[in-house]
Amino acid sequence: MTLVTTKELTQSAQRGQYAVGAFNVTNIAMARGVVAAAEANCSPVILQIGEKQLTNYVPLDLMGTVMLTLARQAKVPIAVHLDHGFSYEVIIQALKLGFSSVMIDASQTDFATNIAQTKAVVQVAHALGVSVEAELGPMNREGGGTTVDYRQLAQTYTDPQAAERFVAATGTDLLAIAYGTVHGIYSQTPHLSFDRLQQIAQLVSVPLVVHGGSGLADQDYRRSIANGICKINYYSNLAYTVANTVKQKLQQTTTQVFISDVDNWTQQLVQAEVSAKLQIFGSAGQA
Template identity: 45%
Template sequence: MVTGFLAAAEETRAPVILAFNRHVTPDIPIELGLPLAVQAAQQARVPVATFLDHGHSFEEVAQAIRLGASSVMFDGSALPYEENVRQTREIVRMAHAMGVAVEAELGSIAGSAVEIGDAQPAPEAYFTDPALAAEFVKRTDVDVLAISFGNVHGPYRGEPRLDLERVRTIRALVEIPLAMHGGSGLADTLYPSIIASGISKLGYYTAMGMGAVATLRRQLIEAEPAALAYHHVISAMVQYFRDEARRVFALTGCVAKATP
């Protein structure tokens, strides 16, 4: 994935964020996976950020910073509001001292990128409250805010109902970039309006991860099994992620956004 994304980013002059999520890839130790992404980011000819996705404790975030991540997420969305504020603020203070940006989450984004099961969006009661979002950002000094407005981790079931009016309201109340988790698998035509409503950072994995498997299956069926070994799978996947990343960069307006 790293190789394919970076090739696509350099070819299209698109800046990109490489995220490491220990829950999605538990077989890859963070001590290996994250430094690999950091190394790739440093060598890239376009701006590449590295990101710890869904850190759940001070210790996890501190470890990612020590391993070189340029940005981290502290997900305190399951905590009571005041506790989310307290822990996020503590982590922001530590991360900023290290020159690292922090994303926090307010409101609950349902579903899982790990289990490809029945993900229903969070009920509206768990959507991000705009006034609370403004207060949260002010009190925590966080750099990016992940919000809940009908987006869901994992595949969307049925017609997604995104509350873009809520995104616009939050956008008007907070000055920092807003992040959308669960950004893959939507109709191509939706992306311009999602971005126009105020989303700056889009998490794009599940649909791409499932597309990789579909592509691999198709290629394996067509190929003569005796002529294939593991390294052919790697080549096929680098090519897939390269092509798919180019398509997503075009779809989301990232092409040529890298400053020389």
């Protein structure tokens, strides 16, 4: 199947009122598990890796090559995406490797700087036929000693009018917004502002993205999709659940275990978890 862009996938999702799952992968077993789930469910997916994950886990040229190879060999349409690209240099590296989509995350800067940095990436990426995702409204993060005050999240919600101006000024293909989700494993039950999401969707025509998509209730996914979300990022719960299930299997196994066994378990567990999410997101059968 031909490697596709996130713009193609999410515009189809927008028309069909479902969401495309975007799954961060940091090793071959995870990537193969995502692709196997996509093929088994006849679903489009997005394989992605974030810039910070490149520093912590695996180099871009190595993992990117694996992701691109799997996408080109897959029986379903797959986009390969750089998630949370903070530096222009890493984004350019992803473009040179052949990624079909990149994210420029300048959401921690002021509005004018975010526009300028996003426009610069859009200009280069569009010249290569590559999609661009940007973010407006900084996302909070749980974990690593950081606890989010959920009562204060409304202060960081994306402003609908600002979103409209941002998309018009930058030409971004997708927009990641803040309406109550956080990155990482939730320490409390999230309360999403569907009113804010709906307001943004009414003013912005490009597909909308939710980050911090792990750990939401099934009804939150479905309601988010009904109100305009077309791409759902899903990593933290996937990585945590799979790792701890593998840990339990290691503790319970009485026979010899090799690293290749762990790889196989990882792939199978990722496939099962991703398959369940593709059904909830409504993308199963859409490839």
